[in-house]
Amino acid sequence: MRQWFFTGRYKPYSLQAFQKDLLSGLVVGIIAIPLGMAFAIASGVKPEYGIYTTIIAGILISLFGGSRFQIGGPTGAFIPILFSIVMTYGFENLLIAGFLAGILLVLMGLFKLGSLITFIPRPVTIGFTSGIAVIIFTGQIPNFLGLTGVEKHEAFIDNMIEVVLNIHTVNGYSVLTAVICLLTVMYTPTLSPKIPGPLIALVFSTLMAICLYPGEVATIGSTYGTISGALPRFHMPEITFEKVQQMIQPAFVIAILGAIESLLSAVVADGMTNSKHNSNRELVGQGIANIVTPLFGGIPATGAIARTATNIKNGAVSPVSGIVHGLVVLIILLLFAPYASKIPLASMAPILMIVAWNMSERHIFIHLVKTKTTDSLVLVVTFLLTVFMDLTVAVEVGLILAVMIFTKRMSDTMVAEKALPNPLDKREKVASHVVSDSHDCPQISIYNIEGPLFFGAAQTFQQSIMKTVNYQPEVLLLRMGKVPFMDTTGESYLSSIVKSFSKHGIVFISGLNPQPESVLKKTGLYESIGNDHFFAHTGDAINAALLHLNKDTCLGCRHFAFRECEAFSKGQQPICEKEEIPIES
CATH class of the missing domain: 3.30.750.24 (STAS domain)
Structure with missing residues (x-):
């Protein structure tokens, strides 16, 4: 067992290596805080649940995963499916779905199914990733504009109708706050490349709102209540056979999506570091994290490509950086949680919009569409179904369509x-x-x-x-x-x-x-x-x-x-x- 989890991932290791891991873990931990809260809010749950996920899943994925550089936590890819589960089944059942997804991921790893994930056609992954990006981006329009009276729905069209019906409630102060945050995120890398842009933007726009127009914009505290600085408490969801039957399909979607996202992230890390991850061990690590995290109120987690890349760019050499990243978030939670309640929702919106923009794979999407091949058809169908139906249907139809086209191509040969x-x-x-x-x-x-x-x-x-x-x-x-x-x-x-x-x-x-x-x-x-x-x-x-x-x-x-x-x-x-x-x- 020791050989399964640890061999080769920490060797060689030295004080100098630890110093590099400490620095990269600190940077990534600071970046992960606003993202964790933003992903949780967009998923329809309280912001602290995103922080809990960042801490617990981040540490466990680094401890038991198959990549030396992987950073785990809540990601944008999960937002539509998690929001749909919360709206349909409630938060308690979301925890059960996450728990079951963790079991499925462990089984996928133990049965050595890690390599099979790579057989999912690229047009399918690009299609649903771009669709998810559209849902995330448009979902932040109400917070960006400070709209009031907006009801959240599962369907994309219904949410867009809500925006149109309530457009007259635009809050100028919210728009100003969002623009300040957006510009800060965009220009911080040029002015101060070593300090995470989202963190600076969040702090700066929050201070501007507090000092110049206090009480004029909705905040995390006014919408979701004060964020507790206490440690997450253990809570075993009530798991019954009926609930397992009810939640097994959402759990399967979470598991598949988590597997795809984590292994794609691991492949990106391999390309940046000339290393090689263990895909089956990575699935086991992801599974363990998703089994434990719901027991403390956390939402499903997976490998985060952007945070993993940041981890590597800041000099990480081992999974210790991922563990440090989780501990940094834990310390900040204990010391500064009450202050997070003052963050305007309008400050969170641009950060999520930029995440959506970066994950949209727009260049590849446009390139595939221009080829006007059967791959273009698979891409467009998967994309449209993701946006206008749901992710489950999109992936199923996309895969079936891809298999049918592949079969036709092979038969033609x-x-x-x-x-x-x-x-x-x-x-x-x-x-x-x-x-x-x-x-x-x-x-x-x-x-x-x-x-x-x-x-x-x-x-x-x-x-x-x-x-x-x-x-x-x-x-x-x-x-x-x-x-x-x-x-x-x-x-x-x-x-x-x-x-x-x-x-x-x-x-x-x-x-x-x-x-x-x-x-x-x-x-x-x-x-x-x-x-x-x-x-x-x-x-x-x-x-x-x-x-x-x-x-x-x-x-x-x-x-x-x-x-x-x-x-x-x-x-x-x-x-x-x-x-x-x-x-x-």
Whole structure:
């Protein structure tokens, strides 16, 4: 167990390394505070729950995760799904969903499913990420403008209608506060690159609101009550079988989204540091964090790409920086929590809007749309469903659509063409372009089979071959050296061809690859065809096929498909008939 969690993640380690981790953890911890509160508020829960998540999940993900540099905590990607759960099921059930998601993540890691997450198509991830960004950005419009009387809804359209209906309640002081915060965040990196911009913007805009127009804008305290500076308390949610049944689908969405987000973040960290994370261990660490965090009132957490990148840029060398980041947030909570209640909601809005802008992947989105390919369709459909329906439907439909398109593409790569040895080639390489009405053996049909023989292409394969059965040649030779994969559907169609053709002729197969061979042996088709009907090389298969010709049929034939045909046509035996024909396999 010790080897599973710790080997290689802290070695080598020194006092100098600790100093670097301490500095980077301090910087990231300061950045994480306003983000944690903002994500919690946008998710429909109290701001302190975001801080609790930052502390507990941040420390546990660093302790048990699979990346040396990963920073965990609440993220913007979770906002739409968490808000939807809170609106539909309530906060208590959100904790249960987070707890179940943690269990699912641990199981995904233990069953080594980490690598499977990478198979989710990029248009799907870009589509729902961009959709989430739109939801986050537009969701902050009421706070930016200081609108009053706005009711929160699950549906994007309903929330936009609320903005329009209440636009007359715009608060000029809120707009001024938001603009001050926005400009500060934008220009702080230029003026003071070492100090986190969101923190400076939050403090500066809050002081301006307190000093210049006190009581004129809504604050965290006036909306959600005073933030407690006490430690989070342990609370076991009431988990029943009925609630598990009710929350398992939201939990699954949280788990999948958390897995995608954390592993994407880990991949980004690998690229920045030339390191390699352990994806399965990362899922286990994420799972442990999400099991424990809800027991203290925290919301679901995952790897945070922006904070992880900041961690690396500030010199982090090990997971100690992530642990320090959690401890820094804990200390600040204990010492300064009451002051956070004075932060205007208008100051939080620009920070979340910038987060949404940065996570929107707008350049990649525009690029994919401009390609006007099937990937563009998957991207747009996933994006629109994320915005106008919900994330669950978007991911499900996006994946199904991507799989269907992929299946169609793979089926289009399946080639089953008649072929013969090319007499103009020194090695008499078998090719399809040499077959014509006047040059095609009536007794031996050779087919080049190329591409995976699976459920999406099997029918096309069968239809191409079965045309040959109609004129009943003596031998059907299938060259399968370029068939890398076969599933049971492909085997079933091949079996149908073999049974139909075997009624009047013989089936030979050459160049069979290991995976298709294994399938044929498991199903018994290999034995049914006969071991002596399989050949490593096409030349050997043709030699065997020539022995089964009806020589009377060859008399007078002018097709001359093979080198022996001229002699057969005259009723003679070809010279050196028993020599191996040097046809390329």
